[in-house]
Amino acid sequence: MKKPFLPLALLFATLACSILQAPTLPTPFPTSTVLPSPTVAPPPPLRSLAEERGFWIGSAVSYEYLRADSIYGDLVAREFNLLTTENDLKFGPVHPEPDRYDFEGGDALVAFAQANGMAVRGHTLVWDSQNPDWLVGGNTTRDELIRLLREHIYTVVGRYRGQIAAWDVVNEAIDGDGNLHDTFWLRGIGPDYIPLAFQWAHEADPDAILFYNDQGAERMNAKSDGVYALVKRLRDGGIPIHGVGMQMHVDLYTAPPPGEVAANMARLGELGLEVHITEMDVRVGSEITPEKMHRQAVIYQDMLKVCLEANNCDTMVVWGATDRYSWLSERTSMQDAGVLFDIDYRPKPAVEALLERFELTE
Numbered sequence: 001m002k003k004p005f006l007p008l009a010l011l012f013a014t015l016a017c018s019i020l021q022a023p024t025l026p027t028p029f030p031t032s033t034v035l036p037s038p039t040v041a042p043p044p045p046l047r048s049l050a051e052e053r054g055f056w057i058g059s060a061v062s063y064e065y066l067r068a069d070s071i072y073g074d075l076v077a078r079e080f081n082l083l084t085t086e087n088d089l090k091f092g093p094v095h096p097e098p099d100r101y102d103f104e105g106g107d108a109l110v111a112f113a114q115a116n117g118m119a120v121r122g123h124t125l126v127w128d129s130q131n132p133d134w135l136v137g138g139n140t141t142r143d144e145l146i147r148l149l150r151e152h153i154y155t156v157v158g159r160y161r162g163q164i165a166a167w168d169v170v171n172e173a174i175d176g177d178g179n180l181h182d183t184f185w186l187r188g189i190g191p192d193y194i195p196l197a198f199q200w201a202h203e204a205d206p207d208a209i210l211f212y213n214d215q216g217a218e219r220m221n222a223k224s225d226g227v228y229a230l231v232k233r234l235r236d237g238g239i240p241i242h243g244v245g246m247q248m249h250v251d252l253y254t255a256p257p258p259g260e261v262a263a264n265m266a267r268l269g270e271l272g273l274e275v276h277i278t279e280m281d282v283r284v285g286s287e288i289t290p291e292k293m294h295r296q297a298v299i300y301q302d303m304l305k306v307c308l309e310a311n312n313c314d315t316m317v318v319w320g321a322t323d324r325y326s327w328l329s330e331r332t333s334m335q336d337a338g339v340l341f342d343i344d345y346r347p348k349p350a351v352e353a354l355l356e357r358f359e360l361t362e
């Protein structure tokens with residue numbers, strides 16, 4: 001009866017050896033040498049570190065997605081202490097017919113922000129895009145257009161008086177050469193549409209801080225010179241403008257040099273203007289690699305550093321919270337991966353990089 005013992009033992013030994021020598025095989029069963037994995041504390045929310053430093057870290061939010069996806073809402077409320085109304089308060093969505101406003105999205109976003117202790121940036125009152133057909137298709141005289149824009153601004157800004165802290169009053173009015181863009185508003189009213197819009201927004205909410213917002217004017221170039229000249233004229237003329245928004249839609253290879261962004265912020269500061277980074281995303285192109293994610297993280301970190309070190313910049317807004325719903329995904333089927341959380345709401349290296357930057361700041 002002892003006979004089978006030796007061959008069996010050999011068989012087991014051989015098996016054990018082959019298992020040990022073949023690291024690609026899965027471990028057959030747990031052993032006492034497997035230690036429980038150490039508990040890793042989850043990273044703190046971005047907003048907690050921002051708040052400790054009196055800083056606003058924001059995301060553009062669309063009611064369309066907030067309404068449909070509570071995981072998205074939880075992410076936004078956990079990570080950000082400010083939201084920008086991405087589309088809901090643009091002229092077309094909010095004023096779809098001459099005598100009808102639709103405040104459903106705007107009201108819901110403001111209520112969401114209040115419920116979660118977040119500030120709101122209102123976006124945007126005067127722009128050449130996303131205007132309703134009844135407006136741009138109409139044969140309107142200059143006087144009618146002035147009346148109409150004043151009524152629009154009074155109605156929208158007035159509704160959220162005391163609830164929307166900052167407004168992008170005029171969006172993208174300067175072209176690449178630094179001149180006034182040929183827009184619907186310029187053609188219809190003339191250059192006065194800009195000071196008039198600021199004046200009316202100020203009358204509708206005297207406590208709101210009012211911004212001129214543009215893209216591609218972050219570094220020192222012809223466009224940012226044009227923006228500087230415009231806002232200087234407005235300031236010199238006593239027009240109520242309080243800040244400039246740097247949109248910061250950039251990619252891995254054309255992100256502006258931090259030193260130039262700092263110099264641009266500084267010259268705007270000398271005019272008594274605040275600067276907000278208002279719409280940041282960093283496109284990485286079609287293929288996502290760890291190297292690209294690292295480079296993206298560095299760009300986010302550099303821009304936060306510039307803002308934190310400037311004495312007139314206390315706000316950085318990313319144009320979306322997750323790649324699942326960012327406008328880049330709308331256009332490029334999620335391949336641009338430009339914001340801070342991926343399509344499964346997981347933080348990218350850029351989040352860690354921002355946390356690290358906050359921690360290095362008093």
Ligand code: XIL
Binds near residue numbers: 330
């Ligand atoms: C974008 C929105 O994110 C998209 O959902 C929409 O389809 C088009 O507009 N500069 C701006 C923003 O000032 O209003 C734009 O937002 C992005 C570029």
